[in-house]
Amino acid sequence: MDMRTPLGKVRGLGSAKSGTEHFWKVRTTSVALVPLLLFYLGFLVMYAGRPYADVVSALSNPFIATINALTIIASIVHMRLGMEEIIQDYIHSEKMKMLVLILNSFFSLLVGGLCLFAALKIAF
Amino acid sequence: MANVTKNRPLSPHLQIYRFIPTMAMSILHRITGGALYFGTVLVAAWLIAAASGEEYFNQVNWFFGSIVGQIILFGYTWAMLHHLIGGLRHIMWDLGYGFEKEFSTMLAKANLVASIVLTVLLWAVVLIIR
Numbered sequence: 135m136d137m138r139t140p141l142g143k144v145r146g147l148g149s150a151k152s153g154t155e156h157f158w159k160v161r162t163t164s165v166a167l168v169p170l171l172l173f174y175l176g177f178l179v180m181y182a183g184r185p186y187a188d189v190v191s192a193l194s195n196p197f198i199a200t201i202n203a204l205t206i207i208a209s210i211v212h213m214r215l216g217m218e219e220i221i222q223d224y225i226h227s228e229k230m231k232m233l234v235l236i237l238n239s240f241f242s243l244l245v246g247g248l249c250l251f252a253a254l255k256i257a258f
Numbered sequence: 259m260a261n262v263t264k265n266r267p268l269s270p271h272l273q274i275y276r277f278i279p280t281m282a283m284s285i286l287h288r289i290t291g292g293a294l295y296f297g298t299v300l301v302a303a304w305l306i307a308a309a310s311g312e313e314y315f316n317q318v319n320w321f322f323g324s325i326v327g328q329i330i331l332f333g334y335t336w337a338m339l340h341h342l343i344g345g346l347r348h349i350m351w352d353l354g355y356g357f358e359k360e361f362s363t364m365l366a367k368a369n370l371v372a373s374i375v376l377t378v379l380l381w382a383v384v385l386i387i388r
Contacts, residue, residue, distance in 0.1 A: 161352065164345045171342060175335050179384045182304065182331055183323025186312045193308060202305075213295045220292060249302045252309035 156215060163212035170205040177201075190256055199257035206253060210246030214238060279366035286370075287344040290337040297334050335380060340373035 144153075177198065181189050192198055217238045225231045275281065307318035321327045347365055350356045356365065 161349065164349070168342060168346070171338060175338055176380065176384065178301070179331065179335060179380060180388060183319060183327070186308070186315045186319070189308050189315070189319070193305075209298065213291075213298065216291050217295050220288065245298050245302050249298070249305050252302070252305040255309040256305075 156218070160212060160215045160219075163208045163215075166208045167205070167212060170201060170208060173201055174205045193253070193256045196257070199253060202253045202257075203250060206246060206249045210242050210249075214242035217242070279363050283344060283347075283366040283369050287341060287348075290341040290344070293337050294334070294341060297337065300330070300334065332377070332381065336373060336377040339376050339380075340369065343369050343372055343376075 177192075181192055193202060218235060221231060221234050221238060225234055303318055304322060307315040322331060347356070347369060356362055
């Protein structure tokens, strides 16, 4: 028999210990990414394959540089959380799961860090 | 008591069910998400190249301008638009709408059609104004 009060039960925030945080972050970033990526995709298709001077001058435009940085940040957070869900669904061995979850975080931060550094270097 | 959990009946999995549009789009949503995850490496390569100077940029950029690069980029834009439209369906469901059988099946089909149409449209517009 469970003697805990309803409040006591939610205090631990469930088995994942983070409540709805994962879900909420995925949704928040997805809402942000709708306008950001629509713009970003257009930009990418437009400029991929264009000469160096064109690309660099476009990427150093303050408006595009900001969009670029924001899209990178939101994308990295979103893709890390999304891959986390895939890993938790399909990898059942606890040790392997932990290892791959750490690799997921490292990969996301590495790619995000590189993109962000590059974006800011071009912008400034 | 050692093997109790191993002998428990399993819940039915993918092969038991009939393949339907909502199911196909759910699977495709995950596949495109996974593909986009690794696709960021391409965007990173392009941005880093642009930040590293003209000589290095020309090598990477040549690939994106080549036929193979353009096909990959086309696939990338489709995957992105498909995942984006799928995300809009998820937001609708999160808000409590669109669970009716016929409607959700129709939206699943529309997701695929819209992603293809928008991808072609995006490339057509870019090719015209570029």
